[in-house]
Amino acid sequence: MSTSPASESFAQAGTHAHDAESTGATHERHAARERLAARVRTELDAPVLPEAHDVARYARELHGDTYGPALFYGSCLRADSPEGIMDVYLLSRSHAEFHGRSSGGRALAGLNWLIPPNIYFWMIPHAEHGSLRAKVAVVTEQQFADGSRFDAWSPSIWARFCQPCVLLDSPDEAARERVVDTIVTAILTAARWAAYLGPRSGSTRDYWTALFAATYGAELRPERNNRPAIIYDANAERYDALLRDAWAALDIPYTVDGEVLTPVVDAAAQAVAKRGFVARQRSGKGISVARIVKGALTFSGGVDYLLWKVERHSGVSVELSDWQRKHPFLGAPGVFLQLRRAGAVR
Known part of the structure; x- marks a missing residue:
């Protein structure tokens, strides 16, 4: 089946228009990213x-x-x-x-x-x-x-x-x-x-x-x-x-x-993303607890700093026992439960 010169010209024009549109979109994406990079450099x-x-x-x-x-x-x-x-x-x-x-x-x-x-x-x-x-x-x-x-x-x-x-x-x-x-x-x-x-x-x-x-x-x-x-x-x-x-x-x-x-x-992509973020939220709590325990163990004054941070943002104050200060790793679960009962963490 042959194609008329007019049809070929129309098809070529459509292709060129699509290419121009695609090139324009690519240029805009690149320009937008460059604007972001320029702002970041300034900041x-x-x-x-x-x-x-x-x-x-x-x-x-x-x-x-x-x-x-x-x-x-x-x-x-x-x-x-x-x-x-x-x-x-x-x-x-x-x-x-x-x-x-x-x-x-x-x-x-x-x-x-x-x-x-x-x-x-x-x-x-x-x-x-x-x-x-x-x-x-x-x-x-x-x-x-x-x-x-x-x-x-x-x-x-x-x-x-x-x-x-x-x-x-x-x-x-x-x-x-x-x-x-x-x-x-x-x-x-x-x-x-x-x-x-x-x-x-x-x-x-x-x-x-x-x-x-x-x-x-x-x-x-x-x-x-x-x-x-x-x-x-x-x-x-x-x-x-x-x-x-x-x-x-x-x-x-x-x-x-x-x-x-x-x-x-x-x-569909949004639904998948939302489910994925819910999973991140659930696992994130456990990761945060691990970070808190690690923080209490890996720097001097760690427990005091963490409780200061909690009080600063939530208004909830927790007093540590001498035993909890001496054994931050063993005492961490009890401190976490105290904070949770007081409403500092959810």
């Missing part, structure tokens, strides 16, 4: 508390070049205040290199591989403030990258690092760009989960607060109910721009009606 280089740099210098004095980038994030960054506890992530080259090769170091390295991150609570002497308090989390660069992806079982890394952070220290430009790429991935992961877990239609605030509430449900975190709103409201314009750019980069189409967005997502 990483933002001026920050001098006390945060003091923590970074202290970390480098202690651990030398056994880690690469150091990141500052969390409530002290949002408040622009050193009061409270400053949150810092150190991205190590390897667990063995960071923790050392003594028997104790090997044990810490094993725990950091098995239940990341290892958490350390530092009280750093300081001329102006007397002392600075810092909670320092240690993971390898690979664990950091793995934790930013959509298939990561725990949301702990991508949920934290879709939020603003500052790069305090980095050995070179290549390491800095790896951090940029990982944080962009974390933002994309958060945006995809927001489309799946958020309302059918809503404002950008609705999607972000629903997402943060869901991620808190996957951890044993004693956060008050307004915590997601506090995080969003502190950087509302940022989160508004991030969601739109991330959905564009992910090729998730959406309609706009005033301030109301409606993402177009596959219903």
